[in-house]
Every structure is written in C-alpha cells, then in structure tokens.
Amino acid sequence: GNSVTQMEGPVTLSEEAFLTINCTYTATGYPSLFWYVQYPGEGLQLLLKATKADDKGSNKGFEATYRKETTSFHLEKGSVQVSDSAVYFCALSDRSNYQLIWGAGTKLIIKP
Amino acid sequence: DTAVSQTPKYLVTQMGNDKSIKCEQNLGHDTMYWYKQDSKKFLKIMFSYNNKELIINETVPNRFSPKSPDKAHLNLHINSLELGDSAVYFCASSQDGSGGQETQYFGPGTRLLVL
Numbered sequence: 001g002n003s004v005t006q007m008e009g010p011v012t013l014s015e016e017a018f019l020t021i022n023c024t025y026t027a028t029g030y031p032s033l034f035w036y037v038q039y040p041g042e043g044l045q046l047l048l049k050a051t052k053a054d055d056k057g058s059n060k061g062f063e064a065t066y067r068k069e070t071t072s073f074h075l076e077k078g079s080v081q082v083s084d085s086a087v088y089f090c091a092l093s094d095r096s097n098y099q100l101i102w103g104a105g106t107k108l109i110i111k112p
Numbered sequence: 113d114t115a116v117s118q119t120p121k122y123l124v125t126q127m128g129n130d131k132s133i134k135c136e137q138n139l140g141h142d143t144m145y146w147y148k149q150d151s152k153k154f155l156k157i158m159f160s161y162n163n164k165e166l167i168i169n170e171t172v173p174n175r176f177s178p179k180s181p182d183k184a185h186l187n188l189h190i191n192s193l194e195l196g197d198s199a200v201y202f203c204a205s206s207q208d209g210s211g212g213q214e215t216q217y218f219g220p221g222t223r224l225l226v227l
Contacts, residue, residue, distance in 0.1 A: 032213050038153070043116070043202055043218030051213075087153050093213045098167050099145075099160065100216065105153040 002027045002094050006103035009087075013080055014111050021075040021106050023064075023090035031092040033057075033066050033073040034100065038087045047075075047088070085110045115139050116219040118203050124225045125193055133188045133222045135203030143167075144186040145204040145216065146178060155202075161186055162208070193226045200224070 007022040025033065032051045036044040048057030053068035062077045073090060090103040116137045125131055137144060145168070146158040159178040160168035166178070175191040186203060200221045206214040 034215075036216075043204075043220050044155075044216075045218065046215045049215070089155065095213070098162075099157050102155045102157075105155070107153070 002031070002092060002101045004090050004092055004101050004103040006088075006090050006106050009105070009107035010109050011106060012109045012111065015082055016079045017110075019075070019077040019080045019084075019108070021088055021090075021108070023073045023075065023103060025071050025073065025090075025092050025101075027071075027092055027094075027101075029095065031094065033064070034091040034093075035062070035064055035073070035075050036089040036091060038089065038105070040086070044089060080108075080110050082110045082112055084108060116203055116205055116217050118201075118219040118222050120222060121220065122223050122225075124227065126227055127193055127195060129193050130189070130191045131193060131224075132190070133201055133203075133224075135186045135188070135219060137184055137203075137205040137217070139205055139207075139217060141205040141217070142183055142208045143206045143214075144180065144183075145206075146186065146188050147202040147204065148172075149200045149202060149221070151199070159186075159188075195226050198224055198226045 003026045034049045035047040037047045038044045048059040050057040050066035056065045064075045087105045087107050089105045091100040143162045145160045148156045161180040164180045177189045180186045203219040204216040206216045
C-alpha cells in the first residue's frame, strides 16, 4: 500500500542554518505530494505542494521538489528562523481511498 | 473570519462519560474530516464526509460516531470515554474529496483529557 516515511526528529538547528527534512514515499500511480506545518498549539496548515514529477513547491522560503526517480519530496530552507520551530508533516494523496497518507511528522527546533 | 472552528477547545472529563465535539466550516467545502493526533504527534484519519455522506470510516471503536447535519458541520460523539481516548482531535475540510488532492484546512483542535 501507499506510505510516507519521514526522518525522525527532533531536528535541532541554530538560527540561519540550512534545513533539510527528508521524506520518501511508496505509491502506485501518480500521487500529489504535500508538506503541512503545525505550529505549537495550532492545527495543521498547508506549507507547499507538488502535483507531478519534477514540480517544485515553494512557500515562505521553503522548497521541495517531486522526484519520481528517487520517490522523494525533501523539504529544504536556506536559512531557518526561530519562528520556523514547528512539526512538519509530509503527505501524499491516495486517490483510491479519498484521503491523505501522512508521515509521522518531524519536530524542528531552532535555537537563537 | 474563522474558516474551520471547533468547540470546545479543551475537554476534561471522567472515564465512562459521553461527550461531543462540534466542527463548523464556512469555506463552502464539500468534504470534512476528523483526525486523532496522539501525544507523539502521529495523525490518524478517523472519518470523512462528502456532502453529508460517509466516505471514509477507518477502524475506530464504534464508541465514536460522527454526524453531519449539513455539509458545513461535522460533529463527533464519543460514548463511554476511555483513558486511551485522550488526544487532540482535529476537524478539517477540503473543497471536495477527490482522492486527497485538495488542500485540507484544519481547525485549531480539541484537546481531550480523560481522567
């Protein structure tokens, strides 16, 4: 079946460091891929998405490229801020079950 | 202005009680969801309704019963609460249920603690 695997957290970085959070997937067909972010005490919100191979999603300085050859959708940001501290979820669309398949989430902690 | 709202935000109750959580969305979306998030932040889909019709019904205890009086509302009723039900419950909505392609908009969550 379809699945999403994210790197385990927490990931702890200093402000202005480069960020990569790895996400790989297993899927049949051509799913869309998503990154959602959950700030402390809040619900999840869409950060970025990509709907086909080689698409790059971007938002708020974050980027992720849909790589079909490596079945990956890694999240990157060139210079993180304390305000980026949150839990990040990778997800893929599962057309057959009308739902998103979620990764386990990666907690990101940015220290000043 | 709130897109997806949930009430209550916090719910503390005793084992064995029955409780309800309400959700409303003002986005005009056709599909609504209930998720459970455990203490390790793992997110699990519980139910989904599209135009008041149940389309996702994952393996959850039958003590949990969703109800959608109209497409803007999806409530969750829980009977005979157990300690293991303690979690954060999120409501979400999307434009339609087309295989999860659409962006989902989440409510702020209801933090349930069963004592």
